[in-house]
Amino acid sequence: MKYGIALFPSKKLQDLVNSYRKRYDPHYALIPPHLTLKNSFEASDSEIKDIAKQLDAISDQANPFPLKITKVSSFYPVNNVIYLKVEPNEQLSNLHESLHSGFFSQESEYSFVPHITIGQRLSDDEHSDVLGQLRMHKVKHEEEIDRFHLLYQLENGMWTVYETFLLGKES
């Protein structure tokens, strides 16, 4: 089964992002607006129980952190993905690192550019039009993130949450 790890920003930010995704992101109906912490990976039913235990331990050691957005950016020319750039911070980097080392070290990793996708699979012309428009809007947003989620993908491409992990919880 295919799993992934992500965090959802506040409803306010999700609503804003969806107002663009509706037009520019073919994944709009598959998952709410999110920041991917770990790309999709395969795990069996028994493996996922161990993974959930590890994630519980990781979340206990982590702390809530600020999610700060200051601009719209793009992965062009690597691909035509337009996103809200999330300012890196130590807690977020540490959390990402925890999800790609130790128990999880077998997983391959790209350099981590924290982002919330607002458009993808755009043609070159669409991409430059949309990016040009979006860059004229001021995007300033800050909120606190206190949880992340382990999700699995259904056959139709939609993602269902398997479990939520609260950062720094006392348990």
Next chain:
Amino acid sequence: MKYGIALFPSKKLQDLVNSYRKRYDPHYALIPPHLTLKNSFEASDSEIKDIAKQLDAISDQANPFPLKITKVSSFYPVNNVIYLKVEPNEQLSNLHESLHSGFFSQESEYSFVPHITIGQRLSDDEHSDVLGQLRMHKVKHEEEIDRFHLLYQLENGMWTVYETFLLGKES
């Protein structure tokens, strides 16, 4: 903000249900296949923190339970909803009761018919056609449920998971 409480069955059952929902349920893209434990209710950001604490206590006291499905049924003539009928059992009834009494007693309640919707908002003709077809398929399924989720609704109607609660967890 609008919240609701639901459980998601296994991926296997969600995939099966989605193969019908894709054609027969206009809510197909809004939420994965689910069993509603508590209909949508309003709560503020501060209220939801108390509610999450209560749900944590309720889930600690509950135990995993079997989800058993034996047939396709319908709420007709009340409404044209076609669903997988979930066999009632004591643990499920107790969980539902916990979510509608004590702390939650202010919420109104309908009689609880546990079900997983596979089609809704069908015309009378569509409803009788689809129900007739589906009733010819044998539906026998049993699995264990060990968690439920608190969700909130975005402006576009989609639901995002706020938190997962594990049944009978030791914490």
